[in-house]
Structures are given as C-alpha cells and as structure tokens.
Amino acid sequence: MPDLPMQYHTAYEWQGNAADGTITIESHHPLPVGTPHDLDRYSPEHLLVVAAETCLANYVLLIAQMSKLEIKAYRSTAEGELQRDENGAYRFKRIVIRPELTVRNATQTLARKVLDKAHHLSWSPVRSVVLWTSNPTPSNQRRLRRPGCDRVIAYLVSDVP
Numbered sequence: 001m002p003d004l005p006m007q008y009h010t011a012y013e014w015q016g017n018a019a020d021g022t023i024t025i026e027s028h029h030p031l032p033v034g035t036p037h038d039l040d041r042y043s044p045e046h047l048l049v050v051a052a053e054t055c056l057a058n059y060v061l062l063i064a065q066m067s068k069l070e071i072k073a074y075r076s077t078a079e080g081e082l083q084r085d086e087n088g089a090y091r092f093k094r095i096v097i098r099p100e101l102t103v104r105n106a107t108q109t110l111a112r113k114v115l116d117k118a119h120h121l122s123w124s125p126v127r128s129v130v131l132w133t134s135n136p137t138p139s140n141q142r143r144l145r146r147p148g149c150d151r152v153i154a155y156l157v158s159d160v161p
Contacts, residue, residue, distance in 0.1 A: 009025070009026065010023055010024065010025050011023070011024045011025075012033070018034070018035075018038075019034045019035045019038065020032070020033075020034050020038070020041065021033045021034065021041075033047070045080060045082060045092075048080065048092065048095075049078050049079065049080040049095055050078070052078065052080075052095045052097060052122075053076055053077075053078035053095075053097050055122045056076070056097050056099065056118055056119070056122045057074065057076060057099065058122075059117075059118035059121050059122045060074065060099060060101070060114060060115060060118040061074065063114045063117050063118050063121075064111075064114050067110060067113070067114055069103065069107055069110050069111060069114055070103065070104060070107070071101055071102070071103055071111075072102040072103060072104070073100075073101070073102035074099065074100070074101055074102075075099070075100050076097055076098055076099040076100065077097075077098045078095060078096065078097045078098070079095070079096050080092050080094070080095045080096075081093045081094050081095075081096075099115065101115070
C-alpha cells in the first residue's frame with residue numbers, strides 16, 4: 001500500500017450546455033457528468049453511491065485475500081436515499097449496499113467476519129449497517145453500530161460445494 005496521506009486530483013470542465021460537464025482524472029478516460037435527470041451522463045449522486053459501493057468491495061476483497069478466504073464470486077448493488085434538510089440543502093440519509101459473496105460452505109463464518117471488518121474500515125459518506133444472511137429472518141439479522149454510524153450495508157453469503 002502506498003504511503004499516506006495519498007492525494008487525489010480531478011478536473012471538471014463545463015461543456016457549455018445546461019449542466020453537461022466532463023471530469024478528468026490523470027491517465028483515465030474523461031467521464032461525462034451532469035444532473036440526476038441526464039440519462040447519458042453520471043450524476044454526482046450516482047458517483048457518491050458508487051464510491052461507497054466500490055470502497056466496500058475493495059476492502060472485502062483485500063481483507064478476504066489477507067484472511068485466506070477464497071471468494072468464488074462477488075457482486076453488489078447499492079442505492080442512496082437523498083433528502084432535503086431543514087435548511088433546504090440536499091443530504092444523503094443512507095446508502096444501502098448489498099454485496100453478494102459466493103464462498104465455500106465451510107467458510108461462511110469467516111466470510112461474515114471479513115464483511116464486518118470491511119464495513120468498519122471502508123470509507124462512507126453516511127453511516128448505519130444492517131447485515132443480512134442468505135435467508136434473512138429477525139433472528140439472523142444483525143445491526144452493527146460504530147460510533148456515529150448510520151450507514152446501511154446488507155450482505156448475502158452463498159455456498160458452493
């Protein structure tokens with residue numbers, strides 16, 4: 001891992017039409033950005049949700065590798081809930097991330113530990129966590145809290161023989 005602190009640089013350029021813009025990041029293809037209503041451009045809201053989702057995935061895969069957990073498949077979906085506060089400013093109330101891991105049957109407990117640790121280490125703009133197993137019931141759902149945490153993450157661990 002690189003030394004900290006790490007620096008990230010981006011550049012935004014307005015394209016001269018409505019909210020159409022382009023984000024450039026050194027050595028990457030330009031990214032078309034706009035508002036949530038622009039179907040052919042990424043909105044800041046989508047980028048924030050995908051940043052939280054990707055960060056969690058990166059941590060899960062890194063911690064799994066360090067823990068010798070063999071992940072057969074990983075995918076996730078995410079959704080963010082945007083609301084207006086009392087001052088009229090927009091804020092994310094929560095981001096729900098639903099990772100799905102496929103692991104060997106004998107490693108489900110380790111998979112849950114990896115997900116818990118990834119949650120506690122990953123960056124997120126909002127806070128609260130709900131963890132689901134493959135057959136969610138009130139008895140096997142767990143709510144984890146860390147100080148100041150309202151982020152929501154759900155997970156599904158599937159078995160393979």
